[in-house]
Amino acid sequence: xxxxxxxxxxxxxxxxxxxxxxxxxxxxxxxxxxxxxxxxxxxxxxxxxxxxxxxxxxxxxxxxxxxxxxxxxxxxxxxxxxxxxxxxxxxxxxxxxxxxxxxxxxxxxxx
Amino acid sequence: xxxxxxxxxxxxxxxxxxxxxxxxxxxxxxxxxxxxxxxxxxxxxxxxxxxxxxxxxxxxxxxxxxxxxxxxxxxxxxxxxxxxxxxxxxxxxxxxxxxxxxxxxxxxxxxxxxxxx
Numbered sequence: 001x002x003x004x005x006x007x008x009x010x011x012x013x014x015x016x017x018x019x020x021x022x023x024x025x026x027x028x029x030x031x032x033x034x035x036x037x038x039x040x041x042x043x044x045x046x047x048x049x050x051x052x053x054x055x056x057x058x059x060x061x062x063x064x065x066x067x068x069x070x071x072x073x074x075x076x077x078x079x080x081x082x083x084x085x086x087x088x089x090x091x092x093x094x095x096x097x098x099x100x101x102x103x104x105x106x107x108x109x110x111x
Numbered sequence: 112x113x114x115x116x117x118x119x120x121x122x123x124x125x126x127x128x129x130x131x132x133x134x135x136x137x138x139x140x141x142x143x144x145x146x147x148x149x150x151x152x153x154x155x156x157x158x159x160x161x162x163x164x165x166x167x168x169x170x171x172x173x174x175x176x177x178x179x180x181x182x183x184x185x186x187x188x189x190x191x192x193x194x195x196x197x198x199x200x201x202x203x204x205x206x207x208x209x210x211x212x213x214x215x216x217x218x219x220x221x222x223x224x225x226x227x228x
Contacts, residue, residue, distance in 0.1 A: 033216075042204065042221040043155075088154060096208065098145060099217055101155045 005103060006089060012108040019076040021105040023089030024069075030094045032065055034074050037086045037104075046074075046087075081111045113139045115207050117220035124195055125228055132190045132223045134205030140185035141207035145217065146178075149202040161188040195227045 007022045025032070034046040049056045049065045049072070056063045062075040076083055088104040114137040124130050134144055142163045147155040159180050160168045167180035179191040188207075192199055202224050206217040 035219075040202075040224075043219040045216060045219070048216060096143075098157055098160055099206070100157060101147075103154045106152075 006087075006105045008105060009103070010106045010108075012110065013079055015079060015081055015109055015111050017079055019079050019083070019107055019109070021074045021087050021107070023072045023074070023102050025072075025089075025091050025102070026070065027091075027093060029067075029091045030097070031092050032063075032072050033090045033092075033099065034061075034063060034072075035088045035090060035101075037088065039085070043088075076107075079107075079109045081109050083107060084109045113137075113207075113209050113218040115205065115218045115220040117203075117205055117223050119223060120221065121224040121226075123226045123228065126196050127194055130192045130195055130225060132192070132203055132205075132225075134188045134190070134207070134220055136186045136207045136209070136218070139207075139209040141209060142185060144182060144188040144205055144207045146180060146188075146190050147204045147206070149204060149222075155204060158190075192225065195225070197227045200225055200227045 005024050013019050029051055031048055031050045033048045036044045036046055047056055047058050047061055047063050049063050051067055060077045065072045086104045086106050089102045090099045092099050116135045116137055118133045122130055144161040146158045148158050149155045157170050158173045161180045161182040163182045163185050169175045177193055182188040202222050204222040206219045208217050
């Protein structure tokens with residue numbers, strides 16, 4: 001099963017620009033995570049934000065969570081060509097529950 | 112950080128044969144492992160939750176008799192695709208949650224690419 005939607009499905013930007021990806025989910029959650037996947041490769045865990053948190057930062061990444069709207073956003077600042085990948089949000093209903101993925105956003109950063 | 116491995120990394124087989132994929136947590140113990148399937152240009156779809164010492168819990172629409180899961184130890188879970196057909200060709204990814212560190216983070220394996228001819 002999949003949880004919600006991601007917007008946009010595909011995003012193409014110039015190197016140095018900021019990239020914003022949005023994720024919506026359907027049910028109440030305990031936490032939301034963002035992952036990156038390079039083409040044909042495994043997943044890289046980027047950041048986890050809990051339901052009682054509103055914003056989190058990690059390097060060039062900024063994640064927000066709005067539980068009232070059941071949505072989250074991932075902002076990548078000063079994008080680089082190496083950021084080209086698919087980005088997925090994933091949610092868990094409880095701390096140790098299974099993780100359900102959204103459909104993902106394909107990001108292309110043009111040098 | 113915690114490492115999860117999968118073996119093989121890719122496999123090509125003939126239609127009708129069975130294929131076993133291993134998922135190992137290399138430096139931690141995992142009572143729970145998860146199996147996902149990913150078709151090209153799509154997201155990860157959870158297939159089943161594998162619990163050490165008990166039967167796996169399958170997601171709706173996943174055939175338990177076709178996708179056999181065995182979680183024999185705290186560091187190993189196996190997924191066997193029985194009587195594989197071309198439509199089973201996909202990227203299979205496992206993940207594991209570390210028990211001792213009591214963390215929500217799941218660690219994902221590198222995936223196994225299956226091609227059924």
